[in-house]
Amino acid sequence: MNFKRIQGIFLIAFIVIDVFLFMMTKNSKVQDDSANAGNVNTTIIKDMKRDNITVGSLSTAKHTGYYLSAEPQTDFGPRLATLKNQNARSENGTIVSDLRTPVKVAATHPERTLTKLLRKRPGFVLDAKQYRYDPDLSTKTKVVYAQQSPAGPFFSANAQLTFSIVNQRVIGYTQRELGNVKILHDKADLITEERAVISLYQYNELPNNAKILWTKLAYTRFLELSGKEVYIPTWVIAMNTKSNPKVQIKRINALNGASFNTEKVQEQPNGTAKVESVKNE
Structure with missing residues (x-):
């Protein structure tokens, strides 16, 4: 068998x-x-x-x-080439990306700008529509999005998108994703x-x-x-x-x-x- x-x-x-x-x-x-x-x-x-x-x-x-x-994604392969205006690489199942041009965001609600980019800018993040802002896990220097399943959000490091902020500018992000849910x-x-x-x-x-x-x-x-x-x-x-x-x-x-x-x-x-x-x- x-x-x-x-x-x-x-x-x-x-x-x-x-x-x-x-x-x-x-x-x-x-x-x-x-x-x-x-x-x-x-x-x-x-x-x-x-x-x-x-x-x-x-x-x-x-x-x-x-x-x-679900299965943690470990090989993003050629999909990384579809990302635009950033230097992205895969490290042990995590996408690590440095934006070539940092994105300016508001000090109080940086997620508003990021959410618009996730919804409307192709090539910004892989499978961007699967992620939703999580205010409980976010800080002044980290904006966290949780991956959504067909039944509700995941609460797991294997299903998170985290943007790094320095001086009100998003300089990059890390992403982990669950597949075959x-x-x-x-x-x-x-x-x-x-x-x-x-x-x-x-x-x-x-x-x-x-x-x-x-x-x-x-x-x-x-x-x-x-x-x-x-x-x-x-x-x-x-x-x-x-x-x-x-x-x-x-x-x-x-x-x-x-x-x-x-x-x-x-x-x-x-x-x-x-x-x-x-x-x-």
Whole structure:
């Protein structure tokens, strides 16, 4: 039997088993659709506030999501020649580009100029329309765009476009891209933002005097198998504390509410974070 076919069978089998276990867990525990879930959540949020945890308004909107498979692109080959007015090269699966003529941008909203260029200037960036501005990961000197999947944004260093700014001028960028993105399973109901933050608190990952800076529903890496990666919907939660003002990133599996960490996040000040890929441990 073809080796790639065997890999595919094992991957699908793993997903089916994981979904089965998820449904078993869902049926055995109190979920958001339980009759008393609202009252329980309200009580827990009150406990969080007594612990001086600042959470803001948490949404109870319902979402659905998928398992996705994707392959990090490592060989851009002749496509680099289609880029214009820049010196671009490929280094270990990352496009590194120096603009021959730096692009002037505003000090307050540099992304406005960059977004127009991505949409309207051919040859500026490969597959430019796949990327969308991410204010939570951007800083004064770095403007970050996250690659979008058919089901929502990726939150991964393997799916990022980052522009470098010096003296209000964009001097270059780095780009990593996921290709061959596929949906592996039928859509499933996800936990709400409120439930995700409560889960984080119940796992003792939200200490006293913590503050939730932002949350987002995105696809993060779940596992890697022979060059292919599986991504799942995840509530990404950024927080800090009075004793540690640097941003810390937490992840809650949006399918079952479990806490997990598949990528290293480099802490940075001012409520931002840099995502760095590492293999699962």
